[in-house]
Amino acid sequence: MVTTRQMEYRRATDVTVGGVQLDLKKIQRSVSCWALDRKFWMRHQKEVKAWAAFVVVLLVCYKYFSDGGFSAILTLSSAFQCFAFVLLVVKIVTQGNCAGISTHSLVMNGVALLSRLCSTLFFNGYLPVDKSGDWVYQAADVLSLVLTVLIHILMRTRYRSTYQAQHDKFPFILPTLIAAGLAFLVHPRLNNWLPADFAWTFGLYVESLAMLPQLFMMSKAGGEVEALNSHFVASVAASRFLAFLFWVHSYTELGPRRGKGFNYAGWGVLVAFGTQLLALADFLYHYINSIRLGRALIIPEMGV
Template sequence: MGLDSVVTAAVLSCVMKARDGVAVFGIDLPYTEKQVKAHMKDIMAYKLFALAVLAIWLFVQEFSLSSFITLASAVQGFAFLLLARQAGEEGSMRGISRKMLFTYALALCFRLWSTLFYLGYLPVDYSGYFVYQGTDVLTLLVVVNLLSKALQRYPSADEDSFWVSVPIAGALVLGWLVHPNLDNVEHADAAWMSSLWLEAAAFCPQIWMVSRAGRCRSLTAHFVALSFASRCIVALFWLEAYPQLKIMSHIYGEGLVYDFTPGYAVLAAYLLQVLVISDFMFAYLRSARRPQMDSVMEL
């Protein structure tokens, strides 16, 4: 028996045991061995990603609440890798919004503008030294590669009809008007804040495309689901840490008065990101209970 057969058998055994385990709690996942084998590549991709995260964590040898930021960035990068795999296997960019790719690339550029040259918004653990920024840089390279393919062989502009220019303009304006000051450099602080609003805008074209079609490639669905998980992870961090974004408003008597508006704006941006994807997630979870053998997921 070859190594591939051993790994496949081990993964299959784990998945089937997990199915039987959740059945104890009344959760019925009607997957058969044949259906699991049909998605073995997807399962292996998730396992490899989990091992990579574990390896990085062991290398960094530190975990704190701010590590959630790095973890969220890694999950989002993995989501784009799944899109790249789909595009490579199918030789087509059908079902992938180029407006989403462009807007997310813009968001990454704005965030890296802050995190590559300033320290204010980096995780305070060791992952903030190179892992966090490196993950964003690699993700940006994947997104740019996908965008170049989308521009070369895009199926139909009618499918990607969401008017994203207005949300992009709104994101830039909001980021400039209300932003924290952890970098103590206005353009860097505004760029970081704009990246949050741009991320919310980026998912709109993809959700719009999927909702109009009523179906999508399974890896595209996994991409959106992982993006949702990534947004939830980083939102959990800022839900705890947003008071740190306060800025001094004025001096009243012998005390200082702080303005928490930037922190509330950050929470609002992440809440918007979660809300944009949440409707898709309900359809995704319903569809996940209907195992399908092909690469198209009905929503």
């Protein structure tokens, strides 16, 4: 039942213009939301411009250096990873600090990239059959490796005082050694040469663990995550998801010849990608919510 006061309130907030009734409160809320969105986008101009430039580069590569085949997803995955490291360089150079970046994660990513390139630069077994596998795929990985080295040098020299070593405590040597052991025991044979097959598999296994130090560091510090740092992790997650999508459809190619025996290598690849996506799931939940609500990304502090 509508009271007299409610009716008076409605009359006070309703206006008729040209025979159309307007609700002033709804208009006010809409204007407020627009103003907040505008402030949000103005505050994140660097990220918006970076993403726009990345999309343009992707479109150019697709137009001139790809056949549009399904295997081009692998090249797209490498492109997202490369873009992730570009974001870190932009963050360090524009903000003058390396706060929130894990050197342990950078080292593991660098090892993974170097190991994979030892295979993909000299052998064709794990390259996309799409035209982008001729050189674009490898070029993206080479650039990613160069950027990881550059970021690491900047963090150890010019911006050393801003590195948060107290939060970057996740062990990385033991997981890397475990990945090497697993790669030796379980690996595909598409290159038909053990060192090259081992190098590719080792890179993949290390890569599956490489973001754990970064996620641990964010959780250890807790609180608001700087925008470019969050976009870095999200871009890496996109890269991993695309690679996972490719291997879900292609893992059978990694199995034993003539289809005899269990496909340990194929399932090893799927488990590696699945593990890292699960590790990134909680971060992505908070990341998507922050974008949806137009707010800063807040990570709960780890109770350690």
